[in-house]
Amino acid sequence: MSSPAANAPADTATSGFSIGSLIRRPEAGSLIGFVVVYIFFAILGGAVFMGAPGWSSWLNIAAEVGIIALPVGLLMISGEFDISVGAVVPASSVTCALLSGQFGLPAIVGIGGALSVGLLVGFVNGMIVTRTSIPSLIVTIGIMFAVMGLTLGLAVLVKGSTSVGYVPDPLTKSLLGTFIGGMFNVSIFWWMGFIAVFFYFLHISPIGNWVFALGGDAESARNAGVPTAKLKVSLFMMSGFAAAFVGIAQVMTYQSAQVAGGQPFIFNSIMCAVIGGVILTGGAGSIIGIVLGTMTFAVVNQGIFFARLDPNVGSIIIGALLLAAVLTNDSFRALALSYATKKK
Amino acid sequence: MSDKKVVLELKNVDKSFGPIDVLHEISLKVREGEVLCLLGDNGAGKSTLIKTLAGVHNATRGEILVDGEPVIFSGPRDAQDRGIATVHQFGGTYPLMSVGRNFFMGQEPTKGFGPFKVYDRKKANKIAVEEVQKMGITRIDDGDRLVGGLSGGERQSLAIARAVYFGARVLILDEPTAALGVKQAAHVLRIVNEAKKRGLAVIFITHQVMHAMTVGDHFAVLIRGAIAADFRKGEKTREEITDLMAGGQNMADLEQEIEGYMEAHDGHPPKVEPAE
Structure with a gap:
């Protein structure tokens, strides 16, 4: 601010681009992981996997889980888990299908209702986690079962079955559940939108700082004037919202809402975040990392079919990737910390 | 005593949690540009005292004055807004x-x-x-x-x-040197001196007498929630302060007692009776 000379010490080391600083970025591990996994399946899967069919198949998967992995990753950075997303996805699908399909209300009412369900579940999660000392893992497992039960009960009560059909109008369908070119699900673009918003929130806005502080040392953050409880509740509401959004997109795409079927999102979203360099104990992680982790996960998930491997091999690869990710997360963190002590 | 301006003053402050009296009739003056060393053994009430100063607890009886005006802090934020900043052992930093x-x-x-x-x-x-x-x-x-x-x-x-940058006038340092090596501690002591030079009032909590004597201008020894001694730099020797902290028992006596016991018992230290 004052003089260029005073600016120098802070600037020289930050503006310069070097392999060293790139390697120390938290995303480095996930980028390497993605490249390795992609090349592996590109060799096995051949031209089809590298062409549009391959890209669309793994991007569709990535978009679905990716929208949820973003806020789940944010919660993990702040030191919390959200298991309840596995129940919010079907709950929002069923809500949307019941409101707009069964009762014939306008699509916007169904969408609004479904998103409200997600926000409400997130709010309840957040309130219980901040007001009691129960770990979020347990709180959100409990809430997951409660929401699952409510969803099933409601569907059976109103519709008498565990699936509710809904045929959206063409405009809603094209915005939320269509395949562009017959291959690329429109939710890929929604995912990009979510990425942009979350990137701004975590890395550009000042509030992002607070999210890291929550996971680093919540007590000190509170002393420094960070509204920790409010922030945590908001983060849980974000993940509820994102899970509800995916539920809506599913209903629009498949024109039917299933009471069960959200469970894979629980572990998949956490895995995407961890493969993307989010540290399980909180305090570190990045949006780019979570996106790369999601892409890696999706490539393995779909690459298996293109490579004509036994699907069980895919599970083994994902398991191994997860372990490798946790190990490299640790060593990259050590590298990042060593930066300060070894520089001089 | 000193002609420097009193920033923070405690007048006959008592603090009790239910029936337990933790602090008893504490009166202290903290002046700008001075380091007040708060000495005391574990459990002497140091933590409660600094929490009362930092707005975490309210005094049960007595008055806290900032710039001569009685105040009741509504919380840590309120104390911070009045320029009272607390730095804990790891400084509230995020690794x-x-x-x-x-x-x-x-x-x-x-x-x-x-x-x-x-x-x-x-x-x-x-x-x-x-x-x-x-x-x-x-x-x-x-x-x-x-x-x-x-x-x-x-x-x-x-x-x-x-804390200094964000306008602290009173700096409460809670055992800043307890977990540090010798060199690191010297580092922190230098910073304490720097803060003092800038006119801040520093409350330095420690049970290391050497560290206290290096930077302190004014000393208060806390024993069982009461101020057992209040003196200025140079008025007492290191041995006297250590003895005070040990509850008035002469350290030399204690050492002799233990040594005598060890000689009589094949070099074993005295057995400590377990609590019931």
């Missing part, structure tokens, strides 16, 4: 975050337009590095470094520099 982000936690500098605020990393890093260097820590020259890579002393210094 996996950068120096700049640590420094401005909760008060991030922003740029940008309207609702789209942008965290101003350059400005934060620059100010953080400048302020820390002013405090004499020249090894920190890059605001993007992670705090976890700094030494314990540097982390303390960062936290102190932060």
